[in-house]
Amino acid sequence: MSLVPSPPNERKYPPLKPDPPFQEPPPVVITPCDPWPPPYYLEDGLRKVTPYHYTYNTYCKQRWRGREILDIFASEFRDRPTEYYEQAIIEGRVVLNGKPVPSTKAIVKNGDVVSHTLHRHEPPSTAKPIGIVHEDDDIIVIDKPAGLPVHPAGRYNFNSIIEIMRADRGYGWNPLPCNRLDRLTSGIMFIGKHRQAAEDMSAQIRGRTVKKEYICRVVGDFPEGEVVCEKPILQISPKLGLNAVRADGKEAKTVFKKLAYYPPQDGVKQVDEAAKEGEEHMAWKQKRGYSIVRCFPVTGRTHQLRVHLQFLGHPISNDPIYANQRVFGPSLGRGSTDAENDETIMTRLSRMGKEDIADAVAYHDEMVDAYNKRKAEKMTGETCSICDTPLYSDPGVHELGIYLHARRYHCEEGKWDYETGLPEWALPPPGMEGPTESTKESDPLAVDLRKLGLEDSDQTEQDAANAYTGTDTDITSGQQLSAGAGA
Incomplete structure (x- = not known):
């Protein structure tokens, strides 16, 4: 039995669609202001920082998975009242994966990037040198x-x-x-x-x-x-x-x-x-x-x-x-x-x-x-x-x-x-x-x-x-838990 070439298949098949449809990852949210040199000034024995704008970017922590975004901010960060975070979400200062959050009840999932842009006020610290x-x-x-x-x-x-x-x-x-x-x-x-x-x-x-x-x-x-x-x-x-x-x-x-x-x-x-x-x-x-x-x-x-x-x-x-x-x-x-x-x-x-x-x-x-x-x-x-x-x-x-x-x-x-x-x-x-x-x-x-x-x-x-390193959290200054999504 001899081998003969098969006739070409003229039928056209559409490309496979990914399920779910592929999406490009969101752009990284960039801090609108990253001053250099840092805006330090010394006053009354303290090192102070002139307020500036800053964006926190944080991947979803394990304990955040499946929770509403406002609930996360209200329970994890104590620097500002819940009303502030609610307004920040509504006005687009808090975004999820680089996009506006549709609702304060939006669910945060594993892999999500939470970004929060704010006018940052740092507490004074000692002016004593290192x-x-x-x-x-x-x-x-x-x-x-x-x-x-x-x-x-x-x-x-x-x-x-x-x-x-x-x-x-x-x-x-x-x-x-x-x-x-x-x-x-x-x-x-x-x-x-x-x-x-x-x-x-x-x-x-x-x-x-x-x-x-x-x-x-x-x-x-x-x-x-x-x-x-x-x-x-x-x-x-x-x-x-x-x-x-x-x-x-x-x-x-x-x-x-x-x-x-x-x-x-x-x-x-x-x-x-x-x-x-x-x-x-x-x-x-x-x-x-x-x-x-x-x-x-x-x-x-x-x-x-x-x-x-x-x-x-x-x-x-x-x-x-x-x-x-x-x-x-x-x-x-x-x-x-x-x-x-x-x-x-x-x-x-x-x-x-x-x-x-x-x-x-x-x-x-x-x-x-x-x-x-x-x-x-x-x-x-x-x-x-x-x-x-x-x-x-x-x-x-x-x-x-x-x-x-x-x-x-x-x-x-x-x-x-x-x-x-x-x-x-x-x-x-x-x-x-x-x-x-x-x-x-x-x-x-x-x-x-x-x-x-x-x-x-x-x-x-x-x-x-x-060996007793502790955390950088201190209650007297009203500081929140981490440098992540909150401030």
């Missing part, structure tokens, strides 16, 4: 000032460690943080000069060979000896950045050791007259004076040191969240593991920085004068002439940070060891004697992890990487 502890061709070890977030987040963009360092060294320079600290926390941080250096240092920090030591100042006379707190920590509200000791939380372990105790200036541990009379809101004043405490985080949960110190009854004395009697009541949350009052606590905390000033214990500290007690960041009642954004007053100096400092990071293998001196608030007050250095001679932190049963903890790599 200290350099060590610098070589690969790494910069900095002493981060309190009051600055590491990355742009929430209401902060140019007022962040990354953007300030970029402004100092040039637009094309890309600082790569290897670890992170809370906005309110000061101390040691590592900045990679190039990607390989950042990856190498980050890998060390993720391992178990890097140890960290913090210094804090807490309410009252902290107990002697090594105090171990192993209470699990649960995130109560991601929106408010609130965490607490709860039985169903994640494992957390911290070792504390007192460095010094300084009684009140009158030299007597007396109870305030109002407390003697049983006035509940003054009960915390029964703890007079303060202690300087060294902290060794074995795990790294968000706000771990702050939450454990609060649980022990010795919160960081100017902590606007965990030492806030208007939120936690006269006991300041000591020994509390009960979730029954969580809703009440979150309601009270949400008012801080808006209707109320965050009344931390240290506002009554003898080292905070009457002027600073009155001066605090809160809504002024005025609005921006361009965007009607509610305006805040400048923060007081006591609001720019808390008494928590990452003093030392060191490699157990002896490859490197970086530390700072004691911060000013940890030095002896005028007229009193006490340690001016945290050294082996003045106060050895004789923490024997094997003896304490902590050496073989099942600490995860993420725990070690964080």
